[in-house]
Amino acid sequence: MKPSRRVVLGAAAMAATAALMLSACSTSTPSASSSATSGALTPVKLQLQWFAQAQFAGYYAALKQGYFKDEGLDVTILEGGTDIVPQTVLANNQADFAIAWVPKALASREQGAGITDVGQIYQRSGTLQVSMKKANITSAADLKGKKVGNWGFGNEFELFAGMTKAKLNPAKDVTLVQQNFDESALLSGDIDAAQAMVYNEYAQILETKNPATGELYKASDLNVIDWNKEGTAMLQDAIWANTAKLSSDKAYQATTVKFLKAVIKGWIYARDNPQKAADIVVSYGTKLGTSHQLWQTNEVNKLIWPSPDGIGVINAADWKRTVGVAMDAKNLEGSTVITKAPDSDAYTNTYIKKALGELKSENVDTTGANFKPIDVTLAEGGK
Amino acid sequence: MRRTAGKRARAIALGTAGVLLLALAWELYKSFGPLAGWGVGGVLLLPRTDDISMPHLGAMLARTAEPLTSAADSQPVWLIVLLGCVSSLGTAFLGLLIGAVVGIGLALVMLRFRVAEAAVLPWLVLSQTVPLIALAPLVVTWGGQLQFGSFSWQRWMSVAVIASYLAFFPVAIGALRGFQSPEVAHTELMHSYAVGWWKTLFYLRLPASVPYLLPAMRLGAASAIIGTVVAEVSTGTEGGIGRLIIEFAQSGSSDPAKAYSPIAGAVLMGLAAAGIVSIMGLALSRYRRNEAQS
Numbered sequence: 001m002k003p004s005r006r007v008v009l010g011a012a013a014m015a016a017t018a019a020l021m022l023s024a025c026s027t028s029t030p031s032a033s034s035s036a037t038s039g040a041l042t043p044v045k046l047q048l049q050w051f052a053q054a055q056f057a058g059y060y061a062a063l064k065q066g067y068f069k070d071e072g073l074d075v076t077i078l079e080g081g082t083d084i085v086p087q088t089v090l091a092n093n094q095a096d097f098a099i100a101w102v103p104k105a106l107a108s109r110e111q112g113a114g115i116t117d118v119g120q121i122y123q124r125s126g127t128l129q130v131s132m133k134k135a136n137i138t139s140a141a142d143l144k145g146k147k148v149g150n151w152g153f154g155n156e157f158e159l160f161a162g163m164t165k166a167k168l169n170p171a172k173d174v175t176l177v178q179q180n181f182d183e184s185a186l187l188s189g190d191i192d193a194a195q196a197m198v199y200n201e202y203a204q205i206l207e208t209k210n211p212a213t214g215e216l217y218k219a220s221d222l223n224v225i226d227w228n229k230e231g232t233a234m235l236q237d238a239i240w241a242n243t244a245k246l247s248s249d250k251a252y253q254a255t256t257v258k259f260l261k262a263v264i265k266g267w268i269y270a271r272d273n274p275q276k277a278a279d280i281v282v283s284y285g286t287k288l289g290t291s292h293q294l295w296q297t298n299e300v301n302k303l304i305w306p307s308p309d310g311i312g313v314i315n316a317a318d319w320k321r322t323v324g325v326a327m328d329a330k331n332l333e334g335s336t337v338i339t340k341a342p343d344s345d346a347y348t349n350t351y352i353k354k355a356l357g358e359l360k361s362e363n364v365d366t367t368g369a370n371f372k373p374i375d376v377t378l379a380e381g382g383k
Numbered sequence: 384m385r386r387t388a389g390k391r392a393r394a395i396a397l398g399t400a401g402v403l404l405l406a407l408a409w410e411l412y413k414s415f416g417p418l419a420g421w422g423v424g425g426v427l428l429l430p431r432t433d434d435i436s437m438p439h440l441g442a443m444l445a446r447t448a449e450p451l452t453s454a455a456d457s458q459p460v461w462l463i464v465l466l467g468c469v470s471s472l473g474t475a476f477l478g479l480l481i482g483a484v485v486g487i488g489l490a491l492v493m494l495r496f497r498v499a500e501a502a503v504l505p506w507l508v509l510s511q512t513v514p515l516i517a518l519a520p521l522v523v524t525w526g527g528q529l530q531f532g533s534f535s536w537q538r539w540m541s542v543a544v545i546a547s548y549l550a551f552f553p554v555a556i557g558a559l560r561g562f563q564s565p566e567v568a569h570t571e572l573m574h575s576y577a578v579g580w581w582k583t584l585f586y587l588r589l590p591a592s593v594p595y596l597l598p599a600m601r602l603g604a605a606s607a608i609i610g611t612v613v614a615e616v617s618t619g620t621e622g623g624i625g626r627l628i629i630e631f632a633q634s635g636s637s638d639p640a641k642a643y644s645p646i647a648g649a650v651l652m653g654l655a656a657a658g659i660v661s662i663m664g665l666a667l668s669r670y671r672r673n674e675a676q677s
Binding site: 050051079080081082083084085088089092094181182183184187188189200204205207208209211279282285287288289290291292379380381382383 | 419431433434435436451452453454463516519520523524527528616617618619620621626627629630631632633634635636637638641
């Protein structure tokens with residue numbers, strides 16, 4: 001009788017394994033794709049820098065509201081990860097478009113990635129240097145003698161340029177501390193000023209209970225240095241396209257214009273319906289809370305709107321400043337983002353202007369001159 | 384029979400006591416440890432005990448029962464973690480299966496051809512020194528180039544491949560040792576019966592390898608789980624426990640209790656994997672006379 005029990009147990013184990021493997025096949029596949037697979041739609045893959053979050057609200061809104069489909073595109077949004085470099089994915093032809101910060105993408109270009117900025121969605125930089133009120137750090141010059149956190153990995157150049165501009169030597173005048181991608185070092189007092197994105201880590205501080213008061217931290221408890229005001233801001237989230245395909249492939253050129261049109265409509269939706277846009281992002285499976293996503297949508301809107309030239313148009317002065325900082329600002333290792341000025345293929349306004357022109361004739365507000373941000377109340381933990 | 388039952392009860396009791404002791408140590412340190420930590424020259428030697436650095440175990444447990452967000456249809460944290468575990472466990476077992484097939488295949492080749500053993504074995508050892516985080520994006524890139532017909536490579540497949548890359552090594556080594564374990568007298572007996580290589584494999588070497596293969600599979604399962612979690616962290620693959628660890632850690636200061644649930648999930652996953660391999664072993668217990676209990 002014994003062998004049969006063993007056989008049963010063995011079979012049960014095999015069955016459990018098989019069931020698990022099947023579940024792996026079925027649970028992991030629901031990707032963010034517009035499900036209708038009618039043959040007429042052009043498949044397009046968009047690679048993001050990170051997981052689904054409201055930083056990308058416009059793209060998810062365009063997907064959910066069917067703006068991509070209206071343009072005849074079947075868009076799949078590929079989420080990022082810690083080791084996914086969007087511009088590399090794009091250069092390797094595994095995505096048709098990618099979202100990336102301009103300095104990081106320029107560094108990849110210099111190493112041979114054939115990519116072109118076709119839409120500068122964020123007109124302003126979202127990077128801050130945050131400190132507690134009592135440390136009294138309100139400008140880059142005040143960082144002198146302080147413990148300054150930074151993320152490294154190419155996220156630090158605005159900070160270094162800002163300190164250099166304030167006549168500080170980053171190697172001598174401050175103590176630089178490599179910072180995790182959360183703000184615990186600032187909250188525990190290990191560092192005096194921490195790097196934070198206004199739409200993410202800054203909000204996380206405001207979602208944390210202040211042990212001194214038993215309430216959440218308030219904006220009035222904090223000081224921020226805004227690199228847009230210090231004059232060393234660099235352009236961030238932009239839409240990058242494949243340079244080679246852009247120059248030779250007529251269909252890809254047309255797709256680019258259609259894609260940009262839908263993206264613009266998505267961001268306009270996020271501007272006019274921040275709550276609904278945040279809800280859309282939540283529906284795509286973000287694990288960050290709903291109040292956090294609403295905050296993020298609102299802050300991202302502030303980085304985009306108003307866009308006097310029209311959303312996505314690359315402003316030559318901003319571009320020049322970004323390239324200047326990228327060439328001049330040295331980090332602790334003494335290296336710059338890029339060593340020489342990028343060639344003329346690095347950006348083009350051709351496609352975004354075409355997209356804006358088509359939308360303007362449909363009476364769509366593409367500048368957001370009357371944009372007013374909303375007030376968002378953050379819950380503890382962003383819930 | 385009585386003796387094994389007693390042994391088992393004792394093992395369960397000891398295991399539970401170990402977990403309770405760990406929990407007690409955590410709470411005791413939290414109560415009596417220095418709030419701001421303690422260190423020498425800016426290097427923290429004793430960790431902080433504030434609620435952000437060390438949440439109460441009760442708070443962690445309570446957090447798992449609450450819904451993740453304030454959204455109306457938000458699932459409770461424990462369910463999200465459990466679903467993540469099931470997804471990762473599935474990927475890990477697929478990886479283990481691929482790893483076992485490749486590992487046993489390599490062991491057979493090395494057994495059959497001595498030259499192969501000399502040529503391949505050093506490479507196997509070398510293969511395990513490649514850092515996983517360097518490998519993961521490469522596998523994703525290579526996989527992304529695969530596309531035939533309506534089949535296109537998904538990211539979780541890359542994760543399974545990375546898991547198998549870690550899992551195949553102990554299986555290959557264990558299987559080779561197992562295949563080579565029969566005494567010379569036994570192989571010579573087979574030889575004197577004029578039994579061929581394949582028959583010797585099935586009737587002698589394969590049964591003899593079981594005591595070596597099972598511990599190797601257990602090691603392989605653990606490696607596959609580590610590979611899966613690390614690869615999920617690295618590639619951001621949706622659905623798995625690795626991604627949850629990163630996502631929950633993002634709000635590590637504002638919702639500190641939450642970050643511990645996926646870590647506990649990963650531990651449970653390791654236990655589940657070891658359990659499943661052990662159950663497989665039960666079916667093979669008549670070949671396991673010589674295996675050291677582990």
